[in-house]
Amino acid sequence: MEISIYIFGRRLFPMALINVAKARILCPICGKPDWCMVSEDGKLALCQRIANDHPNKKGGWWHSLSSDPIKSHKKRERREKAPLYILNGIYREILKVFPLSDDHYLALRKRGLTSEEIYMHGYRSLPVERYQGIKKLEQIFKGYDLDRLFGSIPGICKRKGKNGGSYWWIQGGSGIIIPVLTIDKEVAGLQVRLDNPTSNTKYLNLSTDGYDKGTSCGILTHVALPSTLKTNDIWITEGTIKANVIMSRLQASAIGISGVAGWHDVLEIIRNIHKKHDISEGNIIIAFDADYEQKEQVFYHMAEMYKVIENEFNQNQYPIYFATWDIRKGKGIDDYVISGGFPLFVDMEEIQKKNGFKYL
Ligand SMILES: [Zn+2]
Structure with missing residues (x-):
C-alpha cells in the first residue's frame, strides 16, 4: 500500500506502509497483532484502534514513533490455529465448563433478549476466577498432547506459576462469552463482552498471539x-x-x-x-x-x-x-x-x- 500525506509538518510521499501482521510485530501503539500499520522508515504508526489528534482520512490515526518497531521488536513466534473441527470441539467444551452467571443472564434480559434467545445463542460467562474451570478442561482432554492441542487454540496460553512451573490459562477480561459461529454453526472463536470495558474495547475476541503457547484468532x-x-x-x-x-x-x-x-x-x-x-x-x-x-x-x-x-x-x-x-x-x-x-x-x-x- 502506498499513500502520500502531510503529517507532523512533513510531506511523506510516497511512503510504504507495512501491515503489522505482515511484519509479524505487534502494533507499537495498541499492542494488537493486526489491522494497524507502520511506515517503512519506522517513524510513524497508523493505528486503527487508538485515537489522537491526527486522524487519517481513510481510517486510523497517525502516531509518531521514537524507535523503529520493526527493527526493535523481536519477531513473534508464529503458531498455526487448529483446524475448524478442533476449534469447534474445544470451544464447545469451554462453553460447557463456564455456565452463564445470573448477573450476565439478567444483563442480557435487561438488554431486551428473551430467555429463549439467550439459550439459543449459547451465551456463557468467563469469570475472574477461572482456574477451576480450566482444570476441568484439562481433565476432559487428559491423555492428549496439550502443548499441541491447547497450543493451537486462540484464547488459551500458558502462564508462569509462582514456583517456576507453568499452567494453562484462558486470557482475557471477565465478561459474557459469545460464540462466533460459521455458516454451519461450528464455533470458530469466542468473543467476550467485557464486564469492565475500556473506552476502546467493549468486545474482545479471545486471542493469544504473542503469549506462551498462544495463537492468534485472526479475523472472526x-x-x-x-x-x-x-x-x-x-x-x-x-x-x-x-x-x-x-x-x-x-x-x-x-x-x-x-x-x-x-x-x-x-x-x-x-x-x-x-x-x-x-x-x-x-x-x-x-x-x-x-x-x-x-x-x-x-x-x-x-x-x-x-x-x-x-x-x-x-x-x-x-x-x-x-x-x-x-x-x-x-x-x-x-x-x-x-x-x-x-x-x-x-x-x-x-x-x-x-x-x-x-x-x-
Ligand atoms: Zn494499533
Missing part, C-alpha cells in the same frame, strides 16, 4: 442463520449480539463483523449463504450503529465494503441498501429492532445525501 466473522428463512435478505452488522438479534427477530440471515474495518470475509459468506439456501435474489442490507451517519471514518469502511459487494453481485438481483432508523429509539440496530422497529432502507446515493460524505 459471525454468521447467524435462522432455522427457517423468512426472507432472502442478508444483513451485515457490526458485532455478534447484533447479528443474533437481527436473525431471531427478523428471521433473516445476518453477518456480524468484528470492527468496522474487518469486513473482508463478508463476500465469501454471502456467496455461501446464497449457495446453502439456493438464493438467487434478495437485498443486502448494511446496518452499522446509527452513528456511522455522523462518523466519516466509519462510513468510509462501509463504502469500501459496499464497493466490493457491488462489484461481485448483480445489482438487479442483489441490491444493496443501508439501514437507517430513528436514533432516539436506539443507537444500535439491535436496540431498535428489539423495540419493535423495522429500519428504513436507503441506497448509496440517498445515504450520502443524508450524511454529506462523498465516496462514490
